Amino acid sequence: xxxxxxTPVRFGPADAxxxxxxxxxxxxxxxxxxxxxxxxxxxxxxxxxxxxKLAHMLAARGVSSLRFDLGGVGDSxxxxxxxxxxxxxxxxxxxxxxxAERMLGVRQFAIVGMCxxxxxxxxxxxxxxxxxxxSLFDGFAFPERRARWERNLRRALAAPAHPSFPGKAKRWxxxxxxRSHSTTPLPGFFAEKRxxxxxxxxxxxxxxxxxxxxxxxxLLYSGxxxxxxRGRDQLGALGRESYTQGLQYEFMxxxxxxxxxxxxxxxxxKSVGDWVTDRCFGASTERRSxxxxxxxxxxxxxxxxxxx
Amino acid sequence: xxxxPLMFGPASRRxxxxxxxxxxxxxxxxxxxxxxxxxxEGLRTHRFFKVLAERLSRTGIATLRFDFYxxxxxxxxxxxxxxxxxxxxxxCAHEELRRRAPGASIVWxxxxxxxxxxxxxxxxxxxxPVRLVLWEPVIDGRRYARLLRxxxxxxxxxxxxxxxxxxxxxxxxxxxxxxxxxxxTSLSPALRAQLAALVPESxxxxxxxxxxxxxxxxxxxxxQWAADQQSRHMPVRLGxxxxxxxxxxxxxxxxxxxxxxxxxxxxxxxxx
Numbered sequence: 001x002x003x004x005x006x007t008p009v010r011f012g013p014a015d016a017x018x019x020x021x022x023x024x025x026x027x028x029x030x031x032x033x034x035x036x037x038x039x040x041x042x043x044x045x046x047x048x049x050x051x052x053k054l055a056h057m058l059a060a061r062g063v064s065s066l067r068f069d070l071g072g073v074g075d076s077x078x079x080x081x082x083x084x085x086x087x088x089x090x091x092x093x094x095x096x097x098x099x100a101e102r103m104l105g106v107r108q109f110a111i112v113g114m115c116x117x118x119x120x121x122x123x124x125x126x127x128x129x130x131x132x133x134x135s136l137f138d139g140f141a142f143p144e145r146r147a148r149w150e151r152n153l154r155r156a157l158a159a160p161a162h163p164s165f166p167g168k169a170k171r172w173x174x175x176x177x178x179r180s181h182s183t184t185p186l187p188g189f190f191a192e193k194r195x196x197x198x199x200x201x202x203x204x205x206x207x208x209x210x211x212x213x214x215x216x217x218x219l220l221y222s223g224x225x226x227x228x229x230r231g232r233d234q235l236g237a238l239g240r241e242s243y244t245q246g247l248q249y250e251f252m253x254x255x256x257x258x259x260x261x262x263x264x265x266x267x268x269x270k271s272v273g274d275w276v277t278d279r280c281f282g283a284s285t286e287r288r289s290x291x292x293x294x295x296x297x298x299x300x301x302x303x304x305x306x307x308x
Numbered sequence: 309x310x311x312x313p314l315m316f317g318p319a320s321r322r323x324x325x326x327x328x329x330x331x332x333x334x335x336x337x338x339x340x341x342x343x344x345x346x347x348x349e350g351l352r353t354h355r356f357f358k359v360l361a362e363r364l365s366r367t368g369i370a371t372l373r374f375d376f377y378x379x380x381x382x383x384x385x386x387x388x389x390x391x392x393x394x395x396x397x398x399x400c401a402h403e404e405l406r407r408r409a410p411g412a413s414i415v416w417x418x419x420x421x422x423x424x425x426x427x428x429x430x431x432x433x434x435x436x437p438v439r440l441v442l443w444e445p446v447i448d449g450r451r452y453a454r455l456l457r458x459x460x461x462x463x464x465x466x467x468x469x470x471x472x473x474x475x476x477x478x479x480x481x482x483x484x485x486x487x488x489x490x491x492x493t494s495l496s497p498a499l500r501a502q503l504a505a506l507v508p509e510s511x512x513x514x515x516x517x518x519x520x521x522x523x524x525x526x527x528x529x530x531x532q533w534a535a536d537q538q539s540r541h542m543p544v545r546l547g548x549x550x551x552x553x554x555x556x557x558x559x560x561x562x563x564x565x566x567x568x569x570x571x572x573x574x575x576x577x578x579x580x
Contacts, residue, residue, distance in 0.1 A: 008313030041559035048492025158470040224467045256467040262489045
C-alpha cells in the first residue's frame with residue numbers, strides 16, 4: 001500500500017471517536033471524500049473487513065476516506081450529545097466530516113452505509129449539506145404483494161433441502177407459538193420503535209428531500225435477504241414515484257448481507273467503488289477517462305440491473 | 309484514560325495498534341500485548357479485547373492491541389498474509405509496547421492463531437515476554453482450516469435463503485482441502501502451506517518464559533500438547549476453560565460478544 005497513507009485519528013467531543021484516514025499520496029485527491037462506519041456491532045473495518053478493502057481501492061484511485069466508529073461502537077467512546085441513538089449517530093457522522101475537512105481539505109462527502117448504517121447515512125445526509133452522495137446497502141425495503149409472494153414461494157420451495165431448515169423452523173415456531181423469554185425482545189431492546197408504515201413514510205420523505213437537494217443515491221440489495229428482484233421490487237410503490245427514477249438501484253443476487261464470499265466482495269467493491277469514485281470526481285466521462293484509467297467505467301455485472 | 313491509536317513498524321510494513329496506558333495512580337510493573345486471532349475470529353473478538361484492554365488499563369496494566377499486517381485496520385492485502393511476516397509484526401508490537409511502558413514485564417495474551425504466532429515469535433528469541441497466555445491455540449493447521457471451511461459453509465447456508473450448494477458439495481468431496489477463502493478472508497498460498505505444515509510437534513515451547521494454556525475441556529489434543537511440553541520440562545500449565553464466545557459468528561444480539569467469564573479468566577491469567 002505504498003501509494004496510500006493511513007493515519008489513525010481521535011476526534012469529536014472529548015476525542016471520543018476513533019477512525020482511520022486513508023489518503024492517496026501520488027495523485028491529487030478528489031474533491032469529495034468517502035465516509036464509512038459500522039454495520040451493526042461490527043467495528044469500523046466493516047463486515048469481513050470490507051471497509052478497509054474499499055478504502056484501499058478508493059485511495060488507489062485518488063479518493064480519500066475516513067472509516068470510523070460511531071459513538072459507543074467499536075473503539076469509540078459513547079457520546080452523550082442526545083438521548084436518541086439516531087441523533088447521536090448523526091453527530092458522530094458530522095464530527096467525522098469536521099475532522100476530514102480539517103485534515104484532508106475536502107468540503108463534500110459521500111457516505112457508504114450498510115444495513116443499520118443506511119438510516120444513519122440518510123439522516124446525516126438530510127441534516128448536513130456537505131453530504132453529496134450516499135451508497136445504501138440492504139437498508140429499507142418495501143416489497144409489494146407480488147414480490148413478497150415470489151420471495152416466499154422461492155424460499156418455501158428451497159426450504160426442505162436447505163441445511164439450515166430444521167434450526168430455522170424451530171426458531172420460527174418458538175418465536176410465533178412459544179413466546180419464550182429467549183425469543184421475545186425485551187421492551188426497548190432490539191425492538192422496532194417505528195411501525196412499517198412509519199418507516200416507509202420516513203424513508204420516502206427523507207429520500208425525496210435528498211433527491212431534491214441533488215444528493216446522489218445508490219440503493220443496493222443483497223440476494224441473501226431478498227432472494228429475487230424483477231426491477232426495483234424492494235422499493236415497492238416508491239419505485240413508481242418520479243423522484244426515485246434517477247436513483248441507481250441494483251439487486252446483487254450473488255452478494256450476501258455480510259459479504260461473506262470473495263465473489264460477493266468483488267461484486268460489492270466494484271459496484272460501490274465505481275459509483276463512489278464517480279461521485280467523488282464528478283460523473284464527467286471526459287474527466288474519468290483522462291484522470292482515472294483504472295476506475296471502472298463499465299459495469300459488467302452479472303447481477304440484475306433494474307435501473308432504467 | 310483515553311486510548312491512543314497509532315501506527316508502528318518499518319515504513320514498508322506499518323501496522324495499526326491501540327495503546328491503553330496504565331492509570332497513573334495504579335501503575336504496575338506489568339504490561340500486556342494482545343495477539344488477536346485470524347480473519348473473522350479477529351473481527352469477532354475486537355470488542356472483547358477492547359474491553360479487556362480497558363479493564364487491564366484501569367487496574368494499572370498498560371496494554372497494546374494491534375492488527376497483523378493485511379488484517380483488521382492495518383495496511384496490506386490479505387493475499388500477503390503468512391506466518392513469518394506476522395511473527396515479525398508481533399515482535400515489532402512487543403518493541404512498541406516496551407517503548408511505551410519502559411521497564412515493565414511484558415505478558416502476551418494470544419487467542420487462536422494469534423496464540424500460535426505468539427509461540428513462534430517467542431521462540432525466535434527476538435523479544436522477551438515473561439509469560440504467554442495461550443487461549444485455545446491452533447496447534448493443528450489442517451484441522452483449523454477444516455473448521456474454518458465448515459463454518460464458512462454454515463455461514464453461507466444460514467445467510468442465503470437459497471444457498472449455493474456447491475460450497476457444501478465441495479466440502480463433502482474434498483474434506484481435507486485447504487480453502488482459498490474462509491468467512492470473508494482470503495488465505496494466501498503461503499499461509500495455506502504453513503497451515504498444512506502446522507502440527508503440535510512443530511510448536512515446541514521454550515523455557516525462556518512461563519506459559520499458561522487455556523483450553524476447552526474437550527480439547528484433548530491441546531491438553532496432550534501441553535502435557536508433551538511439560539514432559540520436556542518446559543514451564544507450562546494447562547487450565548480448562550469453557551466460555552460462550554463463538555469465534556466465527558457475526559455479532560448478532562443472541563451471540564455474546566464480551567462474555568464476563570472469559571474477561572475474568574483472562575484478567576486473572578496475567579498473574580496466576
